[in-house]
Amino acid sequence: DTAVSQTPKYLVTQMGNDKSIKCEQNLGHDTMYWYKQDSKKFLKIMFSYNNKELIINETVPNRFSPKSPDKAHLNLHINSLELGDSAVYFCASDWGGGTTDTQYFGPGTRLTVL
């Protein structure tokens, strides 16, 4: 059973399009995250939700909008895609209760904007 799953695994699209990436976790966790990994492998937090409430919103363009329909799902919608949005996007989850928690990551979605 996959703990944290993401769809799609690969996404190739044209500049200006709107796309969504979906994430689901079956671990019963309360908190979910989106991280972006750039071409140099650097990972940075984008958003975090706890029980459907936004708790972290780093400085990302407002073309990126997370949506959490329930605590098991955190989707990422991107409007007006730009070349610089090409990256690997990782979803993660944990209990959100403390600094010692382990975060579990999904397999990633490789987004390529042409």
Next chain:
Amino acid sequence: GNSVTQMEGPVTLSEEAFLTINCTYTATGYPSLFWYVQYPGEGLQLLLKATKADDKGSNKGFEATYRKETTSFHLEKGSVQVSDSAVYFCALRGGGSQGNLIFGKGTKLSVKP
């Protein structure tokens, strides 16, 4: 703000060589420290963690000790295998951050037979 610095790669070793990947951190308070590994084409997996000073995390022959006096969490393995080829990320959590992980830039390890 909090940050993690790890040695630049890539690191290339022969099988059975000793591995050290250096990691130092800057944080307020008492963060937890983690090593994650990313195998080619895959997501991140927790390799080991330590949650307080002098704790040693270990897994699959890898070890790292939380050294508060030197603000370090160096990753070591006595004898690497080809299957250890991956990108290794040092990360911290807490110590004033909001709950997300703060990652170093990653170190790519290649092990040759």
